[in-house]
Each structure stands twice: as structure tokens, then as C-alpha cells.
Amino acid sequence: MAKQPMLKFVDVSRDMPSKREAGQRNKDFNEIYAEYADEKAKEQASRCSQCGVPYCQSHCPLHNNIPDWLRMTAMGRLEEAYAISQATNTFPEICGRICPQDRLCEGNCVIEQSGHGTVTIGSVEKYITDTAWENGWVKPIAPTAERDQSVGIIGAGPGGLAAADRLRRAGVQVTVYDRYDRAGGLLTYGIPGFKLEKDVVMRRIKQLELSGVEFVMNCAVGEDLSFDAIRGKHDAVVIATGVYKTRDLEGPGSGADGIVRAIDYLTVSNKLSFGDTVEEYEDGTLNAAGKKVVVIGGGDTAMDCVRTAIRQGAESVKCLYRRDRANMPGSQREVQNAEEEGVVFEWLAAPKGFAGDPVSGVMVQKMRLGAPDASGRQSPEVIEGADYVEDADLVIKALGFEPEDLPKLWGVDGLEVTRWGTVKAEFTTGKTNLEGVYAVGDIVRGASLVVWAIKDGRDCADAILGFLSDTKAVAAE
Ligand SMILES: Cc1cc2nc3c(=O)[nH]c(=O)nc-3n(C[C@H](O)[C@H](O)[C@H](O)COP(=O)(O)OP(=O)(O)OC[C@H]3O[C@@H](n4cnc5c(N)ncnc54)[C@H](O)[C@@H]3O)c2cc1C
Ligand code: SF4
Secondary structure, eight states: OOOOOOOOOSSOOTTOOOHHHHHHTTOOHHHHHHHHHHHHHHHHHHTOOOOSSOHHHHTSTTOOOHHHHHHHHHTTOHHHHHHHHHHHOSOHHHHHHHSOGGGSTGGGOHHHHTTSOOOOHHHHHHHHHHHHHHTTOSOOOOOSSOOSOEEEEEOOSHHHHHHHHHHHHTTOEEEEEOSSSSSSTHHHHTSOTTTSOHHHHHHHHHHHHHTTOEEEOSOOBTTTBOHHHHHHHSSEEEEOOOOOEEOOOOSTTTTOTTEEEHHHHHHHHHHHHTTOOOHHHHTSTTOOTTOEEEEEOOSHHHHHHHHHHHHTTOSEEEEEOSSOGGGOSSOHHHHHHHHHTTOEEEOSEEEEEEETTTTOEEEEEEEEEEEEOTTSOEEEEEOTTOOEEEEOSEEEEOOOEEOOOHHHHHTOTTSOBOTTSOBOOOTTTOBOSSTTEEEOTHHHHSSOOHHHHHHHHHHHHHHHHHHHHHHHHHHHO
């Protein structure tokens, strides 16, 4: 079958033409969609008041020059809009799709603040870059001069890849090591395809390969290759390994079959979208089809799990969270999406244990919010005598992630970590206490956002370029 051009989604809403209308106008649906997306992008971009106090820009972690690329888009000068947008963001089409804009740029748009609804900045950013890809404006990196120095990057997530891109542009020889079979980190195996299409991530990886970045996949550092070996091979090293240790649940029955980790469930679901055959899906272990699914947690990972379970054809999907809706960590927009898709939320409900093996139910304690703790946040308290059992034949634990113990796993006692186990690094440069060793993204910040990992990767690359120039100068003396 001929490959369909990728659709560009810009603020999909009521006035979108139907496939039938497209047929009546004797036009290809994708052609009509492209025209519609173009109109919508221009319409949104022209709503920017060019206020002169761009809070949107200051609340974007990358300080993207949003007003300028909106102005260019409104004028139809998309190639210039793209040039401005990509100058500060390594992966604008990815951020445009998955940044929590309501908490960042869009939430601080002055039009939004004045009650007229935000300019849909993320959608326009995505549109500009998707258009750039379609028109061939996104080119592989061709450094003006090659350097003989090399950098080894451990972890092919957005933090590692942003550093790789920037270093390669400066002519540095870059090798990226990752324990997975595909690059992209959580962009590939965490975030579901209905939020971030996998071909959008893969074309970036391909472009980095064409740019001369070497990828060493299926290589778990600490097992297949030692950290010291990588350090010995390169002039500088970046640790960009993310956080993957799942916070666990205790209580009677917590080891029963049918109780699974969110990351395993989402990884398998993402592998399927690449067309892989996965045993745990085939044998039903990590497959929600026809099951009563209970997801435990209130963050964005929990939202991704409930929405994936709905798409897999679960009989019912419930989400248990121990605080109320107003106090959940996940985005309200995601909760609304999940509710519209049929997910039922049980607020102020915490698991006490599990019935059956394989699991047949979650023993639930009802909670209420008590007095605020030292941070001002109300702590949940148990309501005695209000327990009940929630039927379940698949329970997904989505309680958040913590860093793995890297110094122990890698046998590098000298690497300083914080009391939370994250790698201790300067926030503006990623510099650790070890000479020539840098760290970026979630392994430094704890579970965070893609846009922050990109910022760290870019900043760290700039710091490494300074370090490499210094070491070269010393060697020449
Ligand atoms: C389910 C889920 C949904 C999310 N949704 C969003 C969202 O919508 N928007 C958003 O902004 N953020 C989201 N996030 C957060 C975001 O994905 C992360 O903040 C971001 O990916 C961190 O980037 P990173 O490069 O630091 O690490 P990662 O993306 O985690 O990449 C780390 C890489 O390091 C590799 N690695 C780890 N250890 C080793 C080792 N020993 N040897 C070799 N390789 C190793 C891993 O295989 C992985 O590929 C989500 C997170 C999850 C879990
Ligand atoms: S990178 Fe994220 S926060 Fe910045 S402009 Fe784009 S969508 Fe907004």
C-alpha cells in the first residue's frame, strides 16, 4: 500500500471538513486537511498581540522566540518561522505535541490571561516543523569542520539526543550508547503513540544517523560495557540515563500475577505500534483486552496507562488516586481526555492490598484530606470502616519513578549523587564532580519533562565544547 503523507494536526475542531465533503469537492482528504491546517495555523498565529512582554517566551524552558515565529507564520513565511523555531529547540515538533503547554507557554499567554483563550502555541510549533520536514528544510547536519575529539553519550532519550545534535553540529565525533533496541528513550518506549507518533521520533533518529552520530544499541552500560571503558574511550562522557526504578506497592497480595508495572505495560504497547511481536502481549500478561483494569496513581503516566487500556479494548478502566482531583499531579487536560474516553476516576481511594492470585480485586481504603503538611499540601487520611473491594483482573502500578543507584550499578563510587539518588550536576552545565563527565535530563532532575531534558542536553553540549577546547589548548602547550 502506498505510504500516506503524515497528517498535520493544528487545533482540530468543529469546522474540520469531513471525508465526504472532501470527496464532493473532488479533493484528496489529506490535501483538504493540509489547507485547513495551514489556515488554522495562520489564524492562530495572527491572534498573537505581539504584546512586547512575552511571558510565553519566559515560561518556555527553552525561551523559544515564540512571538517572532508566530508573526512569520501569520505572514505565511513558514521557512523563516521554522528557522527561528529550530534555533532554540532541537525537536520543536515533539515539544509542540507533548509539552504541557497549559503549565508553560500557553498558560502564560497574555491573551489567555485576559480571558480570550490562548494562542495555541504548541500546535503552531508542531505545524511549522512538520511542514519543514515535508518540504525538505530539515537537513542532516554537515559540520563545517570535523574535530578529532569524541564524546560518549549514555542514554538515547531526548536529553542525550539533544546533546548529540549540538555536539555534532560543532564537528565533534559522537557515539550514543543505549540498552534498548531503538533510540528515543521515553519518546519511543514511554509516551504512547496516540500522543506522539513513533514515525515523528524515528525520522529524528534517522537524521542523526545521517549526520554521522553513531548509535550503539542493546548495550546496557554497567553490564555489557563498563562506564570506565566508555570514559577511557572518549574525551568527555554524558550520562543521560533517565529514571526507571518504579515506586512499588506493598500489602497483602502485592506479588500476585496480574499486577504489573506501568513502564512494562507502556513499553510493550509501544513495541506493538512498531509491528513487533511481544510475548507478554500475546500471552495476555500485558494486554488489557476484555479485562477489568485498575490503574493506581494520579500522574501523567497513569493517564497514559488508562488511555492505552481503553484503546486495547478493556472491559472497564478505573483509576485510583489517594487525593482528590484538584490535588492530582497529572494534567487536568489529560484527566478530561480520559474521562471522555470512558475512564472512571475513584478519587480519595488508596490500595490496601490485593485479592486473589492471579489478582481478582483491589482492596481499597477510602481517604479524606487532612491538615496541610510542612509543604502546605493536605495529607490523605484513612476513613475507618469505609473499605471496599474493586474488581480487577489487571492492576497497573503507576506511582512514579526513582533513579537507579548508578554508582553501585556501574562501580563508580566517586560519582556524587544527591540524597534522592539523582546524579549531582551543575544545572547550567551538567558538570558532575568527575572530570569530563556530565549529566542531563531526568537522572539529574528526577522525573521531569522532555523540554527540560532538551534544554539540559543543549546547555551541556555548550559546556563540553568549552571543556574540549580547553583540553586541546593544554595538550598543545
Ligand atoms: C509514561 C510517560 C509519559 C510521559 N509523558 C510526557 C509528556 O507527555 N510530556 C513531557 O514533556 N514529558 C513526559 N514524560 C517525561 C519525559 O518522557 C522525560 O522527562 C524525558 O524523556 C527524560 O529524558 P531523558 O533523556 O532524561 O531520559 P529518557 O527519555 O528516560 O532516556 C534515557 C535513556 O537511557 C537509557 N539507559 C538507561 N540506563 C542505561 C544504561 N545503563 N545503559 C545504556 N542505556 C541506558 C534508556 O534505555 C533510555 O533510552 C513522560 C514520562 C513517562 C514515563
Ligand atoms: S517548547 Fe514547549 S513550552 Fe516551549 S514553546 Fe514549545 S510547546 Fe511551549
